[in-house]
Amino acid sequence: MDPVNPWLDADEVRRMAERLMMPVREPAVSVADAGFDEAFVGYASERPAPPAPPVPPAPPAPFTPVKPPAPAVAPSAAAARGPFLDRIQHFRDWMSREYAATGMFILDREGAVIFDESDHGRLHFLARSLALASRRPGTSAANVHVKIGAGTTLEVIPVETAYGCLVLGAVVVEALPPAAVSAVMAALAQVAAPPTAT
């Protein structure tokens, strides 16, 4: 009897292995641009990060929703945009209340921004890369967390929805426990669900 192959997807394993043997494109962002503070040395580059260019002052509102990409989440932007953003705002408030999230963004399956908080746009690259690296076809998406600075952790939670996989990035004090991750996944899936006919 074959001791291995009945237990795993050989094609998928081979694809993952081949991906590991290929050189990885260096991230097109510096450590600073990736959104980490001075404590983070995650990327392999030992070069000091160039001084950050001056950035315009952030708008006063802590969260600034951006226009959702039409096909990914809102099939009919005119009809769905308002209610969807309302639901996202409620979700953000809930994340803040329940898990002390100080920032949040949501990307669609193409990496386009559905919702963002102005201060954390630089974490998108990391979040999407982690989410992509954590996914395997045929399995449910898994969460990943990475410490991004003193007392701040980026929790990356891929969530399967009717519109494909959304990537939630939440800036929290420490990694969320599994039960909390499940609750967040369920909540975001509900938020992103298309309106039901009444």
Place this chain on the structure above:
Amino acid sequence: MINIAVSSQKGGVGKTTVSINLAHAFARAGVRTLLVDADPQGSVGLSLTRQSRLLTGFYDYLQDPGIPMDRLIVPTRLETFSLVASGQASDYEAGGGMGAHLARVRAFLRGADARGFDLCIIDTAAGLFGVTSDVIASSEAVMIPQQAEPLGIRSVPKLLEGLNRLRVLNPRLSVLGVCLTMVQQDLAESTEAAAALRQLLPPEMVFKTQIPRDGLFVRASARGLPVGVLDDGAGAQLVFDSLRAEIEAKLEPSDAAHATFG
């Protein structure tokens, strides 16, 4: 300095045996080698030093930035071979998720580099999370001992998934490959599992050298020695010399920094 993490998804696959004897093989070849015990179980220290539980070590350094690097390094009778034990703090909660100890691990490796070592081999705890993930995210290369038995090989997909994730944090990480361990030529399940793994993965991802299951390793560990030091250990030493040569060939390409292995 080159850093090689010795890691696996599953425990009990021979990481410590591979780490100790591979480090010894490099040191015998004249490469100034530092073997670091980053497994909270302290297996390297327990194998090679009788007073390992008294030594200040790697986890102490992670916990206390005030500990000088020189206090950690334990010389051996072989001039080119030094150790860092796991340490007193090795039982402390080593979790904290990916990235929690990255800065301290990087500081440790910079300190080792500054002390003139050519190679740092890091024996990690099983699983690709916590401190182990930070060690891999700080290393140039990772090698994966894998016991030649069906159950262990079924954990390979999870291992590959974890390594792909860590390469997001460390795009320069080179995966040296999987090294089959505890191979029993007289046991069909063992040889079949080894053959299945070789069929499953790309050839360049599995070391040609296999580590046999051998009572010599138990005897060497009991005496606190690398296997090559035993009177009848020459054969086993050849196996690790072969593994060393394969690693040197994999690390050689173009980078002038690797010339210390030449």
